[in-house]
């Protein structure tokens with residue numbers, strides 16, 4: 142029982158080193174990245190140099206082979222100082238997981254190695270008319286000769302334009318619904334691929350979100366990931382694993398906001414004493430910390446289940462994502478309240494964290510979808 146509910150030291154060591162890197166090399170640029178809505182180049186360089194941008198890539202393909210819990214801690218610690226930067230490892234995992242789950246050894250060699258070397262990998266499932274109802278997608282993959290021709294468009298694609306590689310879910314037979322969807326790898330340089338304008342977002346402003354267009358994009362059959370018609374299952378299975386990374390991100394945002402609010406409460410004096418001495422503030426901080434602790438346990442449990450592909454992963458990843466993101470929304474909002482007027486302006490990072498937290502309740506499946514997934518997979 143001695144170490145039950147304690148992380149093994151290697152994970153705490155990892156946390157300490159990522160925290161130092163995040164505070165020294167990412168945090169100083171977080172405000173500017175948000176204000177200018179620019180890609181966090183400094184973070185990308187620092188993460189890549191430290192082997193953290195796509196650490197999940199197996200060692201046989203040049204990565205670090207970081208397990209799900211390690212990736213969770215990396216994303217959490219980066220998000221604690223900069224949400225946009227934490228999308229670099231999160232999107233790279235999301236985009237490449239279909240390949241890891243269902244690709245051949247040759248396909249993995251072809252795309253995972255460059256990913257480990259610094260290329261980006263995005264995930265293209267959502268469309269303008271197919272969000273929560275993901276299988277209603279209408280991007281078409283037509284089999285022509287021994288290859289494919291892709292036509293259509295994808296919406297809300299994180300790191301679009303930055304990433305070199307894209308996993309694209311397309312319909313090869315619309316009469317079959319979810320069973321008529323196939324996964325492909327598309328490269329940015331493929332003829333017929335183009336990108337829409339940058340979305341003007343409320344949060345995560347440093348991560349480019351754009352539409353991706355496919356205009357008669359010709360793909361050889363070795364771009365197909367998994368069986369014809371297996372795409373939707375691969376896409377959903379991917380989300381079972383990667384919703385944990387969104388939980389991690391939400392957890393980091395919440396922890397970042399709590400750390401700022403707690404420090405501020407000790408430093409800020411009103412009525413002749415630190416505002417921390419007022420019970421009203423103490424109760425808020427205690428609730429924030431309590432919910433973060435609960436979210437962390439759930440998220441780490443989901444990460445461990447992802448690693449061993451446990452039977453109840455689907456419930457736990459949806460629960461972790463839902464609980465951690467709802468916690469992040471509440472905690473970041475309360476952090477602003479504790480900072481008062483200072484919380485509402487961009488001199489402090491908590492308003493940015495609140496804007497970032499909002500998206501964690503929406504993407505990789507809204508929290509309403511997470512509740513549907515949980516209800517369908519009750520433990």
Ligand code: COS
Pocket residue numbers: 264266267272273274275276319373374375377378380381455504505506507510513514
């Ligand atoms: N893993 C593997 N297979 C899965 C699966 C999963 N997690 N979830 C569903 N499937 C399979 C089902 O088993 C079913 O196949 P069978 O008919 O052989 O059983 C098929 O996929 C269709 O499943 P289902 O009927 O449950 O699909 P629905 O249309 O009801 O949709 C939800 C299911 C709502 C859960 C799904 O569309 C979803 O997750 N939507 C949100 C999408 C999302 O997260 N988008 C965010 C953008 S991506 S960053």
